[in-house]
Amino acid sequence: MTAVRVIRSEWTKIRSVASTVWTLSLAGVVTVALGMLIAGLTRSQFDSMPARQRLSFDPTFVSFAGMTLGQLALIVFGVLVVSNEYSTGMIRVSLAAVPQRATFLFSKIAVATGLALVVGMATSFAAFLLGQAMLGSHRARLGDPGVLRAVLGGGLYMTLIVVFSMGVAAMLRSPMLSLGILMPFFFLISNVLGNVDATKKIGRFLPDQAGSRIMQVVPRVGDDAPYGPWGGLGIMALWVVAAVAGGYVLLKRRDAQ
Amino acid sequence: MIELAGLTKRYGEKVAVDDLTFSVRPGIVTGFLGPNGAGKSTTMRMILGLDHPTAGDVRVDGVHYRRLKDPLTRIGALLDAKAVHGGRSAYHHLLCLAQSNGVPERRVAEVLDTVGLTAVARKKAKGFSLGMGQRLGIAAALLGDPRILMFDEPVNGLDPEGIHWIRNLMKSLAAQGRTVFVSSHLMSEMALTADHLVVIGQGRLLADTSMADFIRQNARSYVRIRSPQRERLLDVLHEDGITVVEAGAGALEVEGDKAGRIGELAARYGIVLHELSPRQASLEEAFMQLTAQAVEYHAHTGPDPAPQAWGAGWKGAE
Numbered sequence: 001m002t003a004v005r006v007i008r009s010e011w012t013k014i015r016s017v018a019s020t021v022w023t024l025s026l027a028g029v030v031t032v033a034l035g036m037l038i039a040g041l042t043r044s045q046f047d048s049m050p051a052r053q054r055l056s057f058d059p060t061f062v063s064f065a066g067m068t069l070g071q072l073a074l075i076v077f078g079v080l081v082v083s084n085e086y087s088t089g090m091i092r093v094s095l096a097a098v099p100q101r102a103t104f105l106f107s108k109i110a111v112a113t114g115l116a117l118v119v120g121m122a123t124s125f126a127a128f129l130l131g132q133a134m135l136g137s138h139r140a141r142l143g144d145p146g147v148l149r150a151v152l153g154g155g156l157y158m159t160l161i162v163v164f165s166m167g168v169a170a171m172l173r174s175p176m177l178s179l180g181i182l183m184p185f186f187f188l189i190s191n192v193l194g195n196v197d198a199t200k201k202i203g204r205f206l207p208d209q210a211g212s213r214i215m216q217v218v219p220r221v222g223d224d225a226p227y228g229p230w231g232g233l234g235i236m237a238l239w240v241v242a243a244v245a246g247g248y249v250l251l252k253r254r255d256a257q
Numbered sequence: 258m259i260e261l262a263g264l265t266k267r268y269g270e271k272v273a274v275d276d277l278t279f280s281v282r283p284g285i286v287t288g289f290l291g292p293n294g295a296g297k298s299t300t301m302r303m304i305l306g307l308d309h310p311t312a313g314d315v316r317v318d319g320v321h322y323r324r325l326k327d328p329l330t331r332i333g334a335l336l337d338a339k340a341v342h343g344g345r346s347a348y349h350h351l352l353c354l355a356q357s358n359g360v361p362e363r364r365v366a367e368v369l370d371t372v373g374l375t376a377v378a379r380k381k382a383k384g385f386s387l388g389m390g391q392r393l394g395i396a397a398a399l400l401g402d403p404r405i406l407m408f409d410e411p412v413n414g415l416d417p418e419g420i421h422w423i424r425n426l427m428k429s430l431a432a433q434g435r436t437v438f439v440s441s442h443l444m445s446e447m448a449l450t451a452d453h454l455v456v457i458g459q460g461r462l463l464a465d466t467s468m469a470d471f472i473r474q475n476a477r478s479y480v481r482i483r484s485p486q487r488e489r490l491l492d493v494l495h496e497d498g499i500t501v502v503e504a505g506a507g508a509l510e511v512e513g514d515k516a517g518r519i520g521e522l523a524a525r526y527g528i529v530l531h532e533l534s535p536r537q538a539s540l541e542e543a544f545m546q547l548t549a550q551a552v553e554y555h556a557h558t559g560p561d562p563a564p565q566a567w568g569a570g571w572k573g574a575e
Contacts, residue, residue, distance in 0.1 A: 002326075009357035016349035017342060089340030093397065096305045096334055097357045099323040256307040 031070030039134035063131020078165025083175035120158030153214030170247025211236030263313035275460035288451030296460035333398030338390035343383030475543030483532035
């Protein structure tokens with residue numbers, strides 16, 4: 001009963017602020033547009049690709065190429081939803097209204113997660129369909145084996161990125177600090193760790209490296225990851241659970257400021 | 258009713274709130290007075306369950322704050338007028354608070370009207386002046402029509418009209434039988450609004466008394482005299498049994514309300530007076546003396562070199 005009220009309240013908070021609406025829209029547009037661009041480039045370069053690369057060509061994954069950039073906007077969305085409370089001082093008003101901190105945090109996360117799921121799924125399907133249209137004759141179809149799983153997975157991946165960011169922001173409180181850690185991590189560090197041979201074995205267990213496995217239909221040549229698509233998403237989900245749990249424990253224990 | 262029992266808050270070595278025990282009763286305005294940094298805001302945050310006490314206990318209507326169902330309908334608080342998301346409108350700020358506590362949506366329009374913000378209800382809060390922000394904070398406190406209201410330094414930075422408005426609001430809320438607990442670092446402000454006074458300094462309770470008693474005990478009245486025939490005047494007053502003290506700059510002071518008697522004596526003996534003025538020590542002075550004692554005491558008990566920074570604190574505020 002109380003939770004329903006708090007969820008309504010958090011929904012009002014999210015929809016009444018322009019920044020959260022903008023970042024979510026931006027995530028969708030960037031992911032779809034960049035995916036289309038890269039799919040179009042791939043199509044024009046396809047014939048000059050080496051045979052080895054052509055064999056492991058994954059048209060589905062190519063259309064999700066925009067997600068590397070789009071996920072940054074999702075991170076901003078997740079961070080802002082939580083850390084706005086702290087940077088504005090609103091957290092004291094919010095917790096005075098809802099002193100049950102678990103109800104407060106999980107209602108907030110539930111609302112933002114639901115919204116991210118809708119936007120993520122819509123983005124994922126749009127990125128796939130429009131990206132495939134750009135690929136022309138090299139396209140994959142939704143009915144092909146593994147493709148629907150990859151597209152649904154893309155939506156889930158985007159959602160989990162948002163929840164992970166909310167967990168981290170709940171721990172760190174400051175928007176600048178949260179973004180300063182999450183942005184370079186997802187844009188640079190994780191990619192480096194996941195692709196350099198020395199760190200690959202650890203790097204592929206990082207949230208985005210493991211989670212993005214679900215969007216691949218054709219495994220990469222030489223891919224010896226010890227998990228499958230759903231296993232990878234499961235690893236990402238564990239990271240998310242850990243971040244949210246950490247955020248909750250700190251919110252519970254700390255003074256509200 | 259708000260009850261504090263041995264409430265204590267420490268930040269590492271520093272004691273912000275030190276073993277506070279007092280109650281805030283309904284139907285009156287209780288002033289919570291102390292210099293800046295005395296622990297008033299920390300105490301208020303602990304009442305609202307925002308900060309965890311290091312020791313002791315605080316209850317609102319007999320229960321801990323976090324056990325209150327729909328707390329905004331029991332106690333409304335204004336802690337910091339700037340604690341609003343600047344990108345959100347006044348209306349949506351109040352709406353999300355109302356929804357979280359099951360307060361009907363029409364109350365939002367009602368309280369916006371009460372505080373006079375109806376015209377800017379759909380404007381983003383970042384464009385609000387300090388006074389408008391303060392009004393929005395008060396609207397949030399009134400939202401659930403609570404029986405207890407708590408305001409932290411509500412007149413800070415307001416123009417005279419705003420100050421007047423808040424004073425009247427607090428008095429009318431108390432007259433409706435509500436509990437009103439308001440903090441300030443200005444004695445003169447409290448003297449105008451509060452019926453009861455809780456004074457703290459360095460987190461410690463210094464006084465818990467009715468305003469009338471505080472005035473009676475602390476507002477010393479005296480007579481200030483100046484005369485070119487100083488020695489003769491002193492003799493005459495001495496013969497009449499009146500004790501005189503030197504007040505510096507050639508002036509004399511007599512305790513109590515004896516201006517009439519001194520005037521009669523001077524007339525009878527033909528003594529010229531240049532000044533004969535009945536005076537009252539201000540409550541601000543009494544408050545300063547009270548808190549200054551706390552500083553001295555503190556200086557003896559701890560290695561903390563706080564006293565210097567202290568006097569500067571409230572002098573700046575005046």
